[in-house]
Amino acid sequence: MASKSSKASRVFVCASCDHQLSKWMGRCPQCGEWGSLEERDTRALGALGIAGVAGGTGGSGRRGRRGGGLVPGASAQPVTKVDPTIAKHRPTGIGELDRVLGGGIVPGSAVLLAGEPGVGKSTLLLEVAAAWAKKGHTVLILTAEESVGQVRHRAERTGALHDNLYLASENDLENGLAQVDALNPELIIVDSLQTMQATGVEGVAGGVAQTRAVTSTLTTLAKMSGTPVIAVGHVTKEGTVAGPRTIEHLVDVVLNFEGDKHSSMRFLRGIKNRFGATDEVGCFEQTAHGIQEVADPSGLFLHHRTESVTGTAVTVVMDGRRAMVGELQTLALNSEFKNPKRYMTGMDASRVSMVLAVLSERCGLPLADKEVYAATVGGMKILEPSADLATGLALASTAKRTPLPLGLVALGEVGLGGEVRRIPQLTQRLAEASRLGFHTALVPKNCHYEAPKGMKVKEVSTLCQAVNYCLASA
Ligand SMILES: [Zn+2]
Known part of the structure; x- marks a missing residue:
């Protein structure tokens, strides 16, 4: 972890053009790059008298990390002294999901929920949102696929209506981030990565460049705000997240939601998990009342x-x-x-x-x-x-x-x-x-x-x- 300086001294530096800001933004106002702003330690910057030296906020290997190895963010410590609560899982309220996540969702993490269209990803995430809301936390669902009316209709059908659950129909990434800023939710759900549009990035929504820009911006948003983000990614029949699997390395956790059109059973598998094992599977059943977890699937x-x-x-x-x-x-x-x-x-x-x-x-x-x-x-x-x-x-x-x-x-x-x-x-x-x-x-x-x-x-x-x-x- 980076040595956390006081809020007043937070500074965000664009990895692309070294532009500095006191507030995190999804897009650099100087060069227009998405997800390029990273928090830097001002003291480290000041000591070296140069910009662009990493303070060690994670996300290594990004562009613009010149000489990043010179200043360790924190000195090495014995493993026994490492705070075990750093990556603390917060239970989502859905046992089968928590099982796959390794105990719950980690603050500041970005989770990709991948699956074929129609498998029930949106319905599952509505359940997650409702469970989260019922625990007293604010949730924002940014829906770029459906209208808020459609989502409300589904929420009624699946018993997911709750005052802590907020909906915004946005397919523009900038507007979506403004919604996040205004509400300051404790969980952000984006449905879907392929329908969000990042202004100034080449290509159509759902294309490789667009999907990558949206994903990396949401990942840095999660990291900078500490608010977990769960994003839906559609997978084609060939098994690639449209605008391919190259976005998997941009997120912390990749979950696959699988199921057969002729069966109501759904399986959630961990494909990548920076905070836990990937050999767990969660079982769900699609019913008239939404996607329900099946704690004992064998029978x-x-x-x-x-x-x-x-x-x-x-x-x-x-x-x-x-x-x-x-x-x-x-x-x-x-x-x-x-x-x-x-x-x-x-x-x-x-x-x-x-x-x-x-x-x-x-x-x-x-x-x-x-x-x-x-x-x-x-x-x-x-x-x-x-x-x-x-x-x-x-x-x-x-x-x-x-x-x-x-x-x-x-x-x-x-x-x-x-x-x-x-x-x-x-x-x-x-x-x-x-x-x-x-x-x-x-x-x-x-x-x-x-x-x-x-x-x-x-x-x-x-x-x-x-x-x-x-x-x-x-
Ligand atoms: Zn820039």
């Missing part, structure tokens, strides 16, 4: 049945640090074609094909010439190799027209030799399956794990052995 990916059905199997996959129980369903039909078709939904087609080949070649099951369908339940993605064993059992169940026992989960990667290979985090997966009432598990041999109380764990070394164990009577 959603199962068909709760009292009778087993042929062709289905259950496994546990890891999504980040979270174990999730999911169901696989398969069907095999006689095909008229020489190269029978394979239809996969939510599964890795190449892994399913590999498991099919192993079943045909090593276990002698007649599946090679069949048209095969394989799908997950509830829009879940089951792409991990650890789901191979469950995939194999589901397909074997289809081929033998015999259901697997109820209450069984299968965990293990399958190799081309038909061997069942070890998988990571077995203890955690078994615990989650047990919690949801599964009482028997098939696992690879030679794994280190702790079996949950009351769960029967059967170790298998090959897929054929697992098939025989579960479907022996067939």
Whole structure:
């Protein structure tokens, strides 16, 4: 952290033209550059008698940092003396979001919420705004996409009406910053980066130059004011934030909001997090009342049945640090074609094909010439190799027209030799399956794990052995 001088001696220097101001502005009035004004330590400047020497306010690597290494902002200190509250997370009031953020939102941070159009980013942020407002904090939503009337309408529908929640319809960055200045909110939400326009910057709104200017200005705004900014960034089908992913390095945190058009489930993943881990995933569901968090998602990916059905199997996959129980369903039909078709939904087609080949070649099951369908339940993605064993059992169940026992989960990667290979985090997966009432598990041999109380764990070394164990009577 920079040594904070008193408010009176704050000075902001343009990294582009060295113009000095006593107040932070989004755009340098001298050269017109956006987001170029940075706070400098006046004492350091005075001591050296030159402008443009960094006081160490972070954001290293910017242009104009001539000789920035000469004056350390603060002397080095033992790690034990570092104030742990520097990056203090403030809970947003939405547990699943806080989980991904690493405990909450950090003051002065810039967060990019990326996702495909229509996935529900605006709705999610309205929930965040409402939760924040209900805690007694002021929130400003700068909406460049929708009118304030549209946002109010959605707020009514989702129970987000609150006096602390302010709306302004602005697509001009300068006007947006004036709104921030006038209200002095404690959280700023910008929807979206691609529809904000920075005057004087080349290109259309949403273009690379525009999006970069808007993003870097909002990031410095967050840093200078200490107010966190969450900005929406639209991602195209190809997975790039329109005006590409180059803006990711300009922000502190990048979250991806993902979901399938045919499913109401939404997943929030940390892609980058300067203040925490990125291996967490948050679960949400899109309902008529907005985007609601799902604190316990596992049960959603199962068909709760009292009778087993042929062709289905259950496994546990890891999504980040979270174990999730999911169901696989398969069907095999006689095909008229020489190269029978394979239809996969939510599964890795190449892994399913590999498991099919192993079943045909090593276990002698007649599946090679069949048209095969394989799908997950509830829009879940089951792409991990650890789901191979469950995939194999589901397909074997289809081929033998015999259901697997109820209450069984299968965990293990399958190799081309038909061997069942070890998988990571077995203890955690078994615990989650047990919690949801599964009482028997098939696992690879030679794994280190702790079996949950009351769960029967059967170790298998090959897929054929697992098939025989579960479907022996067939
Ligand atoms: Zn300037």
